Amino acid sequence: MEGVYTKKLTCPVCKSEVYVARLKHGAYTVISRDSDLHPWVNGLNPIYYVGVICENCGYAALESHFEEISSEDVKKLLPLLAKKRLSGIRGVGEERTWEDALYMLSSIFEQYEVRNADPYNLGYVAQNIAWLYREARDEENEQIWLEKALQYYLKAYESSAQLPPTLGEAGLGYLIADLYSRLGNYREALQWASRVVQMPKNRKKVLFDQLSRELWQNLREKYKSSPEEERNWRTAVRTNIQKTLQNKGILTTTMDSLIRNLGLWAAGEILQDLQDLTKEDIEGVASFEWFDRLMEISKGHKIVGDEALTRLLSSGTEEPIIYLMPESWPEPPAIVLTDLPLSSGEKVLWQGYGFLKGRVRKLFIREV
Numbered sequence: 084m085e086g087v088y089t090k091k092l093t094c095p096v097c098k099s100e101v102y103v104a105r106l107k108h109g110a111y112t113v114i115s116r117d118s119d120l121h122p123w124v125n126g127l128n129p130i131y132y133v134g135v136i137c138e139n140c141g142y143a144a145l146e147s148h149f150e151e152i153s154s155e156d157v158k159k160l161l162p163l164l165a166k167k168r169l170s171g172i173r174g175v176g177e178e179r180t181w182e183d184a185l186y187m188l189s190s191i192f193e194q195y196e197v198r199n200a201d202p203y204n205l206g207y208v209a210q211n212i213a214w215l216y217r218e219a220r221d222e223e224n225e226q227i228w229l230e231k232a233l234q235y236y237l238k239a240y241e242s243s244a245q246l247p248p249t250l251g252e253a254g255l256g257y258l259i260a261d262l263y264s265r266l267g268n269y270r271e272a273l274q275w276a277s278r279v280v281q282m283p284k285n286r287k288k289v290l291f292d293q294l295s296r297e298l299w300q301n302l303r304e305k306y307k308s309s310p311e312e313e314r315n316w317r318t319a320v321r322t323n324i325q326k327t328l329q330n331k332g333i334l335t336t337t338m339d340s341l342i343r344n345l346g347l348w349a350a351g352e353i354l355q356d357l358q359d360l361t362k363e364d365i366e367g368v369a370s371f372e373w374f375d376r377l378m379e380i381s382k383g384h385k386i387v388g389d390e391a392l393t394r395l396l397s398s399g400t401e402e403p404i405i406y407l408m409p410e411s412w413p414e415p416p417a418i419v420l421t422d423l424p425l426s427s428g429e430k431v432l433w434q435g436y437g438f439l440k441g442r443v444r445k446l447f448i449r450e451v
């Protein structure tokens with residue numbers, strides 16, 4: 084069959100020869116991926132080919148682990164395989180249908196459970212079964228198998244199981260967040276997404292960092308759809324912010340003033356903004372340092388610009404005029420409060436982090 088080649092393996096249970104179908108390079112092209120990385124493809128479906136079953140004894144395993152089984156595990160499997168033999172074993176060849184794939188993956192899952200196999204592999208098989216149901220538009224069964232995948236992935240995470248290097252701890256954390264979200268548990272999903280976002284950068288792949296941030300945003304929209312969920316959302320975000328700040332050694336009093344002054348729990352993005360800041364910078368934000376400096380500098384001056392801000396400051400007559408977050412650069416001489424990065428030759432009167440227009444940003448007060 085085109086796109087497939089076979090490799091001969093020995094069944095570790097009954098020692099008969101097994102011809103394993105493998106996909107050639109280029110047997111399919113990925114058109115798109117779902118948020119849990121499920122691929123929609125042109126060509127042969129790779130999900131159909133992740134497993135192998137021995138036609139003689141019914142032993143089944145993931146292709147990558149087919150020959151790895153201990154003699155104790157063989158003993159555990161024998162009663163189940165004997166039953167299989169009685170009911171007849173379905174041969175699965177090179178050409179595979181959706182039903183073949185389901186039969187194969189269900190057999191692997193059943194045997195892995197009996198063997199008490201690595202929880203990551205059990206989760207992976209369950210997830211592939213869920214994907215088969217997704218492709219058949221059978222939502223009810225998809226949810227059942229997503230739930231199983233989630234439970235095993237949680238176990239894998241807790242037991243620090245060996246993970247594929249392409250996935251790693253961050254990848255697994257992201258999958259857990261996405262599974263929770265698909266199962267409608269947005270609160271847990273949010274916590275797992277933020278756990279990944281908070282992992283040190285050198286411990287995660289850019290892809291999973293990006294995906295977790297996107298998931299975070301989506302969850303925020305979903306979570307806020309009812310007043311009760313809005314409250315839950317705030318509690319969850321607040322808990323996460325507190326954890327982040329505690330890890331940086333921020334005092335409880337600083338934290339309280341941040342939350343009181345800025346209403347931080349109302350804006351999930353703030354957590355991401357604060358993440359990359361130093362302890363000193365966060366303390367600066369909490370104490371409204373930027374606003375105090377602006378008040379000082381603007382005293383007596385004529386103030387132009389951002390309406391909300393101008394209302395908070397008292398405008399005078401002195402020159403130069405102070406421009407607050409102007410959309411275009413003013414004629415010199417002027418003093419400007421801006422979040423635009425510095426260019427050379429301008430005198431900086433103050434710089435630091437401040438909370439403005441719903442986000443924490445780096446601000447500059449500059450003389451031009």
Ligand SMILES: [Zn+2]
Binds near residue numbers: 137140
């Ligand atoms: Zn066999």
